[in-house]
Amino acid sequence: MSVYDFREIEKKWQTKWKDNNQYKMDTRDESKPKYYCLEMFPYPSGKIHMGHVRNYSIGDVVARFKKMEGYNVLHPMGWDSFGLPAENAAIKNGIHPHIWTMSNIEEMKEQLNVLGLSYDWDREVTTSTPEYYKWTQKIFLEFYKEGLAYKKNSFVNWCPSCETVLANEQVVQGCCERCDSVVEKKELEQWYFKITDFAEDLLKDLDKLDGWPEKVKLMQRNWIGKSHGATIDFKIKDSDETITVYTTRPDTVYGTTFMVVAPEAPLARELVKGTEYEAVLDNFLTKIHSLSSIERESASLEKEGEFIGKVVINPLTGKEIPIWVANYVLADYGTGAVMGVPAHDERDNDFAVKYNFDIIPVIDENDKMINSQEFNGMTKEEAFDGIIEKLESEGKGNKKTNYRLRDWLISRQRYWGCPIPVVYCDDCGIVPVDDADLPVLLPTDVEFTGRGESPLTTSESFKSCTCPKCGKPARREVDTMDTFVDSSWYFMRYIDNKNEENVFDSDIVNKWMPVDQYIGGVEHAILHLLYARWFTKAFKKMGWTVHDEPFQNLLTQGMVLMDGSKMSKSKGNTISPMEIIEKFGADTARLFILFAAPPERDLDWSDAGVEGCFKFINRVYRVVDELSYLAGKDVEFGELNKQDQEMRAKTNSTMKKVTEDLSVKFGFNTAIASLMELVNELYKYKELDNRNEAVLKEALEAIVVIIAPFTPHLGEELWTMIGKEGSVFDISWPKYDESAIQLDEIEIVVQVNGKVRSKIMVPVEITEDEMKESALSDDRVKEFIEGKSIVKVVSIPSKLVNIVVK
Structure with a gap:
């Protein structure tokens, strides 16, 4: 008998698959129904981990099965290869990010092939190559023409030591993850994508996604955060100007006793301009710069604030209300100003108690209105609409639907990302790069010091350019794009990845989209999936595609755990897939990872x-x-x-x-x-x-x-x-x-007092009474019921008889 030599067998078939182009497919073949199977592509770190093995093994089974079912299966793989780790490696080891990245890709690609995955590598995309990011730049320019990309001032996380902007995920407990310096807030001009224009579509179209886990759809609904309420105008005392607030609780307006403004909001700066309170605001901003948005929204945050010298009038009571800046109010919610109702909001109550504001209840314990003039005695639901109607009739407010969703800040002060294809001209302002000049290539003459707003500022050859419009000297944009931009459309490029004339052929993409089955970690449930959905809707608006949604079905696989904890290098509890493959073979690793738990649940190694x-x-x-x-x-x-x-x-x-x-x-x-x-x-x-x-x-x-x-x-x-x-x-x-x-006979289990005592064969068509009779007459069963009285006999047709005796 021959021996199972997995090393020889696995190498043999990997070679044959490669030599025979086993997994090469044609997206133009319409002889079979299409099936697009896709796993989220990885960042090329150089080593695959067990999470990769699980994700890609799941997708591979789906792809192989669907092919055998008669589908023309598209199953591609590529690399989400821009990002900060490559830049950090350049700073630490003096190796260029491109060299580091491409070396890692080759290593990981070899490891994925060892797993025996059925990828059509002819469709490979690498987001950090000019062949890919040329089209990312083209997409940006089209968004800019459509008004979907714009630039504005905003506050960002700033590390004073590294002298650079940090993404929220790079701020750990208020400090820079690289140098542990306290992070500040700094106002910079940044590029945004206007995803808020699609907020309602992003929300309602979740109902179309029957093949998505409910928990993922709920996470997206909460992130979009639709709410119903009203905008209310508070007139500034001794001024013709007003401050507008958005509230989901217009029924509590009679209980407003102060107003709080986000200290970094432009409104706060306008209110103190030219007054002694400018210094107050500056000092307060310095004080809260180390707080992240999450910390400021936390219920446990100690509430702090400062009066900024202005007073507004409650539009319904006529009472004067002081304006304060407070650390628990964020500039990107509503208008950046919030009416303080301490009797009915926990954070407002903490603030009012600390600074001695009046606390006026306007809803009693029976949810009836009090201290609210003509609305007294109404339920709060009745008062909700009534107060809005009164505000509208008096020109002091309007009914309003609001969203928590904010526009997508895509600027990154990094080198290893897609360059933003615009230039700045003193005469012409912001000027898009001509299509013929794409891609705007990343320069090679940069310094990776870890300091400065962007490594691109160190390249004079990159910064200095000519205005495409007037021909005069101009400056290139030195920010690069968020890497989520690259991963928001890659699934469409796979379909037509050799296209040198356009982002993709719309006819082919329309035939192959949406992705039939998308597989990846639940950690991408919000941002990546939301952004990919937005790109798809933006493309449809521009006439590029006909689909509303990118992914018809979504499977979010669970994590691979060790002794109940997520595998991580810091915990020292990782298992190397390559070690397992070397010892037992790739097929064993795959079989275990697929057998040990349902795919959507965590798996304990x-x-x-x-x-x-x-x-x-x-x-x-x-x-x-x-x-x-x-x-x-x-x-x-x-x-x-x-x-x-x-x-x-x-x-x-x-x-x-x-x-x-x-x-x-x-x-x-x-x-x-x-x-x-x-x-x-x-x-x-x-x-x-x-x-x-x-x-x-x-x-x-x-x-x-x-x-x-x-x-x-x-x-x-x-x-x-x-x-x-x-x-x-x-x-x-x-x-x-x-x-x-369909057998003539079936096997049923016979229990006595709940314990299995025999198994007997009975005719398929046996009645329940006949089944009980057969069980009672079985010789083995008789041994356990002899001399005892039968209390009852319970049966489950075609499966089980339980005899209860005493």
Whole structure:
């Protein structure tokens, strides 16, 4: 008997797949229905981890199964290759980000191929190459023409030590993750995408996504944050000007006793301009610069503020209300000003108690209005609409729908990102780069010091340019784009990645979008998925595509844990996939990762589980090798006895279950469990003296086909061992024989006081009474009920009889 040599087998089939272009496909082939299977592409860190193995193994099973079901399957892979780690490596090790990145890509690509993944590498995209980011720049310019890209001042996280802007995720407990300096807020001019124009579409179209997890849709709904309320105008005392606030609680306006303004909001600067309170505001801004937005929104934050010398008039009570700046109010919510209602808001109450403001309740414990003039006695719901109507009739406010969603800040003061293709001219202002001059290439003469607003400022050859409009000297934009921009449209470029004339061919993309199955981590549930959805809607608005949504179905796989904790280098609890592959083979690693837990749940790593999967694969290999003599035999079922029928029933019911598991719910773990049961039954059946060779052959071929998508190298090897030609993945997924599943007899369990005491065969059409009678007359059961009184007999048709005795 031959030995399962996984090293030789896996290398052999990887070479054959590559030589035969096994996974190359044609998006123009319309002879079959399309199926677009996609896993989120990785950042090329240089080493794959178990999370990668799980994500890509799931996608690979789906892709292989769908191909065998008769679909033209698009299954690409690429690299989300811009980003800060490459720049940090340049600073630390003196290696250029491009060299570091491309080296990592080659290493990771080799590792992914070792896993036996069915990628069409001819469709590979790398977001940091000019061939890709030329089109990212083209998209930016089209957004700019459409008014979807714009520039404005905003406050950003600023590290005074590194002298650079930090993204929110680079601020850890108020400090720079690189140097631990306290982070400040600094006002800079930044580029934005106008995603708020699509807020309502982004929200309502979530209802179309029946194939998305509810938890992901809920996270997006909360992020978009639609609310209903009113804008209310508060007149500044001794002035013709007003301050407008947005509130979701217009029913509480009679309880407003102060107003708080975000200290960094332009409104605050306007209110103190030319007064002694300018210094007050500056000092307060300095004081709160180290606080992140999350900290400022926290209920546990100690509320602090300063009076800024102005008073407004409550529009319904006529009372004077002081204006303060406060650390718990953010500039990007509503207008940056909030009416303080301390009786009905916890944060306002903390502030009022600290600074001795009046606290006036306007809703009693029965949700009835009080201290609210003509609205007294109404429910707060009745008063909600009534107060808005009064404000509108008096010209002091309006009904308003608001969103928590903010426009997308895409500027990054980084080198290793897509250059923003605009120049600044003293005469012409902001001027887009001509399409013919794309891509705007990243310069190579930059200094990676870790200091300064952007490494691009160190390249004089890059900064200095000519205005495309007037021909005079101009300056290039030195900010680069957020890497989420690159990953918001890559799935469309895969479809037409060799196009040198445009971003993509709309006709081809319209045929292949949306992605039928998208697979990735739940950590991308908000930003990446939201931005990709926005890009798709923006493209449709511009007439590039016809689809509203990019991803029809979404599977968010769980994490791989070690002893209940997420694997991480800092915890020292990581397992190297390459070590497992070296010891047990890629097929074993894949089988374990797919069998150990349902794909959407977290998976706890188990060395014993890996070894168990390796033993199972060896067991399958041995039985196929032992029975491979059947390959050349022309056998027929003929007359089947009871054991033959049971084996056929097991084979075909397993085929049915696996088909349903893979096509409906991605129940990889239950499909593999069913396969293991079938292998066990085959081992028993093959030892019978009067075994039927046609039944054996049917079971053997079923096992080979079922195991193939999970363990592709093994599947191909077994396919040749049973005398088949070509690739197992080029055949049609086999149909099961429904008639073989319908046995004349079935096995039922008999329990006595809840404990299994026997198993008996009964006719399929047996009645419930007959089933009870058969159970009571079984010899083994009689031993346990003899001399005892039967209290009751409970039965579950076709499954179980439980006899209760005392």
